[in-house]
Amino acid sequence: MSAIGFHPHNHDSCIKTGVSAAAKTCTAQGLQLTEVRRRVLEILLERHRALGAYDILEVLRSEGLGSQPPVAYRALDFLTKHGFAHKIERLNKFIACSDIGGDHTPAFLICTGCNQVAEAHLEAGTGRLSKAAAAAGFTIERAVLEAEGLCETCRGQTAA
């Protein structure tokens, strides 16, 4: 429930934890966490912010892991499909999941000041949107919840 992401923290552990959690899930579900896929996840975890597909491709290219768009998009499809990463629709960018493993309804707080994106995990089916959908007889299969605004730090700087 708490929205981490706007606070400094030790980052190496983020990366290791994220990759190993993904590896574990893949093993359990018979999925292949291949070289490219693992590396894309690492890149997202390393940068710890939303990246465009072509940003990622540039890194892959520099490492000899693939140089054409489909390589990046396929890896991202895999990662997003299985919940290891998410697409931020508002930005057309991708970000590593901050809680790889659990089945969740992610929501994002996008700071327009520092461009950081924080992921909040909400309980599914308990909000106003769910109620409105239920009232209309609509069955939700996937939700995009993204808020733009200012994080605490950036807001302070604007006010000051």
Add this chain to the structure above:
Amino acid sequence: MSAIGFHPHNHDSCIKTGVSAAAKTCTAQGLQLTEVRRRVLEILLERHRALGAYDILEVLRSEGLGSQPPVAYRALDFLTKHGFAHKIERLNKFIACSDIGGDHTPAFLICTGCNQVAEAHLEAGTGRLSKAAAAAGFTIERAVLEAEGLCETCRGQTAA
């Protein structure tokens, strides 16, 4: 609060009501509802579904109202900026606001069966996302709330 949009209804009145509400708002706020802008709003109201910018451009072109992308995008920027239309981020498409005039936080129900999009109007600042944001010291300026799934009709057809 109720999500209209998945039910048949008389449409001419939608169009007239929408345009005149927009015209009224523009007069009140000193905005210019020019030929192109009005026509784009009409097109969105007529079709009553989400349209891509290039779909709209095609219509404009056929009517001699502008043939280059910026013409459509500028009109859409105007309409979305002032709440006469909304962009559906998940689809990269645009739709006329179903309640032109009121200041609102729109949420959308996107049916993957029939491609219809219904707009629900939620009260701002009362949901889980707002609470999560407040807890993180984050100030929301704009929210994207989009749910994909099946409307009542399409769900019935799938089940049957």
Add this chain to the structure above:
DNA sequence: GCAGATCTGTTATACTATAACAGCTTTGCT
């Protein structure tokens, strides 16, 4: 009527994403 602001038309280009096909690798089975 004039100055400033705003809107339109146009060219060019940037950015985002996928189709399609050939070849390689892994997996599961015998």
Add this chain to the structure above:
DNA sequence: AGCAAAGCTGTTATAGTATAACAGATCTGC
């Protein structure tokens, strides 16, 4: 091991979405 099916990768080409920049037209307030 040998084989077939499924899945992954590399590549070319192309589709789809969006904006920068500048010149000219129109509207607005004075």
